[in-house]
Amino acid sequence: MGSRARFASLLSASFLLLLLRSAEPLGLRQQTPLAGGELLGVAGRYLTREERWMNQRLDHFSPTDHRQFKQRYFEFLDYHGAAATGPVFLRICGESSCDGIPNDYLAVLAKKFGAAVVTPEHRYYGKSSPFDSLTTENLRFLSSKQALFDLAVFRQYYQETLNSRHNRSSGFENPWFVFGVSYAGALSAWFRLKFPHLTCGSLASSGVVLAVYNFTDFDKQVGESAGPECKAALQETTRLVDEQLRSDSHSVKALFGAQTLKNDGDFLFLLADAAATTFQYGNPDAVCSLLANPKKNGKDLVETYAQFVRDYYIKKLETTVSSYDQEYLKETTPDDSSSRLWWFQVCSEVAYFQVAPKNDSVRSAKVNTRYNLDLCKNVYGEGVYPDVFMTNLYYGGTSIAASKIVFTNGSQDPWRHASKQKSSKDMPSYLIKCSNCGHGTDLRGCPQLPFRIKGDSSNCTSPEAVDTVRKQITKHIDLWLSQCHEPTRLGSGMLSHPMTHERTVQ
Numbered sequence: 175m176g177s178r179a180r181f182a183s184l185l186s187a188s189f190l191l192l193l194l195r196s197a198e199p200l201g202l203r204q205q206t207p208l209a210g211g212e213l214l215g216v217a218g219r220y221l222t223r224e225e226r227w228m229n230q231r232l233d234h235f236s237p238t239d240h241r242q243f244k245q246r247y248f249e250f251l252d253y254h255g256a257a258a259t260g261p262v263f264l265r266i267c268g269e270s271s272c273d274g275i276p277n278d279y280l281a282v283l284a285k286k287f288g289a290a291v292v293t294p295e296h297r298y299y300g301k302s303s304p305f306d307s308l309t310t311e312n313l314r315f316l317s318s319k320q321a322l323f324d325l326a327v328f329r330q331y332y333q334e335t336l337n338s339r340h341n342r343s344s345g346f347e348n349p350w351f352v353f354g355v356s357y358a359g360a361l362s363a364w365f366r367l368k369f370p371h372l373t374c375g376s377l378a379s380s381g382v383v384l385a386v387y388n389f390t391d392f393d394k395q396v397g398e399s400a401g402p403e404c405k406a407a408l409q410e411t412t413r414l415v416d417e418q419l420r421s422d423s424h425s426v427k428a429l430f431g432a433q434t435l436k437n438d439g440d441f442l443f444l445l446a447d448a449a450a451t452t453f454q455y456g457n458p459d460a461v462c463s464l465l466a467n468p469k470k471n472g473k474d475l476v477e478t479y480a481q482f483v484r485d486y487y488i489k490k491l492e493t494t495v496s497s498y499d500q501e502y503l504k505e506t507t508p509d510d511s512s513s514r515l516w517w518f519q520v521c522s523e524v525a526y527f528q529v530a531p532k533n534d535s536v537r538s539a540k541v542n543t544r545y546n547l548d549l550c551k552n553v554y555g556e557g558v559y560p561d562v563f564m565t566n567l568y569y570g571g572t573s574i575a576a577s578k579i580v581f582t583n584g585s586q587d588p589w590r591h592a593s594k595q596k597s598s599k600d601m602p603s604y605l606i607k608c609s610n611c612g613h614g615t616d617l618r619g620c621p622q623l624p625f626r627i628k629g630d631s632s633n634c635t636s637p638e639a640v641d642t643v644r645k646q647i648t649k650h651i652d653l654w655l656s657q658c659h660e661p662t663r664l665g666s667g668m669l670s671h672p673m674t675h676e677r678t679v680q
Contacts, residue, residue: 221250223274234323243304247294253285260288261349268358269516271300279617279629294328307506310554349658355379355614367576374658375578382592385524385565390531391591397536399453399586404462411475429480439545444498446537448487456610456621503553521550525560584611604643608636
């Protein structure tokens with residue numbers, strides 16, 4: 175779910191390998207390190223990076239369009255055993271390139287349950303794009319609904335693959351369990367909702383199941399997580415930057431290394447995301463310690479915050495300034511497509527407009543509803559609009575009527591207000607409370623950036639809080655797997671994999 179939404183450079187701030195540019199955002203845009211920089215080429219941070227491929231249907235809702243595209247996926251079988259009759263853990267990748275299966279706490283769970291881990295890449299992201307050119311017309315097949323059917327088809331395809339490898343009958347079924355963080359966490363919950371016969375249960379870690387038009391609670395949580403002193407410093411910084419923009423916009427943008435952003439709203443969104451990311455991903459001191467007493471370093475608040483943005487948000491987290499530039503977002507063949515893709519999902523389906531509240535906001539009041547709507551129109555053209563009502567009508571929002579889903583959230587994560595935070599029958603919800611518990615803490619540990627091997631919780635301010643929730647997750651997985659069907663046969667007509675004669679997208 176980075177915070178610019180990046181739920182791309184919930185959900186992106188969402189790792190998910192996905193999660194981040196960022197499962198986690200643009201709104202949830204996951205920050206790049208979650209999908210790349212912090213993980214790539216580092217021994218032990220992936221369980222596997224070996225690519226596999228399947229043919230996926232482009233449009234699951236058309237009876238006449240049989241085009242296909244190549245979808246990338248990964249598998250990890252070290253804990254599954256020779257007979258391969260144990261569980262299959264389906265880890266959902268979200269709104270960024272999926273370059274492997276991360277070695278986080280899910281690896282611990284897989285070893286405990288003797289499970290295989292498989293991860294398909296989300297359509298359009300990374301190497302799984304049906305089209306070379308990402309025009310608005312070509313993006314019409316990018317939606318959560320299409321992605322859910324991708325997961326269902328992949329699940330059936332992979333089950334058939336396992337059966338074939340082990341010379342089993344075509345109807346043999348392993349027990350499956352689905353996992354996701356941020357936007358992928360929402361997909362995990364929605365998969366259990368829409369395809370309950372295909373999974374024994376789901377974990378929706380920081381799962382943003384509620385589409386929100388004006389997401390003012392995001393900014394309110396940033397202020398609450400910052401605490402009174404840091405919040406006041408951030409608000410004063412915002413006020414000073416707004417003043418300097420009116421008098422000399424080029425100079426103040428250059429101070430932050432963002433002089434290429436011609437649109438003031440884009441620039442102010444960048445600054446808001448930079449602070450929000452520290453709370454979202456468990457690094458509050460990265461900004462609050464710097465702002466505590468900037469005068470002792472001979473700098474004013476704006477200069478100090480500019481240093482933080484340049485050194486931490488842009489350099490350390492490898493956030494590209496261009497991902498905030500509407501002119502760059504308009505490009506149909508960008509070097510990094512995740513921002514354009516996630517913003518399309520924001521603008522067409524879930525919104526998550528991280529706007530300033532009317533009172534006591536941390537971000538600039540110029541980051542408002544009009545800014546977001548203008549961005550959607552400018553980047554994608556007329557007619558692209560987030561129908562939040564229909565999205566929540568289809569999935570149920572926080573009133574999702576499903577069962578056997580575990581929801582988890584970190585207490586400091588601004589995205590938790592788009593998740594299900596109250597337990598209900600067969601859908602427990604846990605809030606992990608600590609001062610650096612953020613997005614996906616149950617699977618990622620603390621801080622969520624940089625990457626923590628096996629989801630190490632030792633650097634959480636309350637490791638006990640994390641471990642307690644993890645024990646509850648394990649308990650639910652164990653129970654629901656035991657209640658699920660034993661390895662068995664299902665009817666051969668269920669969600670069969672697309673026939674090979676269907677044509678590939680050109």
